[in-house]
Amino acid sequence: MNRVTVDPIACRAHGLCADVLPELITVDEWGYPVVPGEAVPESLLAEARRAAAACPTLALRLRKT
């Protein structure tokens, strides 16, 4: 099972992850990402990997649980 996580200390609220993966990630009123707690669907794994790779501060991770 894969989950998207965000390190709130490293995140700089660029919002890039939500642009790459709008199906799963939204941003709050300050621009910080809100990620779902549940597993990333198989159909969105490639986009989730792309979103993690695009994060300029490495705050967004795709973790196997």
Ligand code: SF4
């Ligand atoms: S791309 Fe990275 S730094 Fe930017 S909002 Fe997403 S997690 Fe935060």
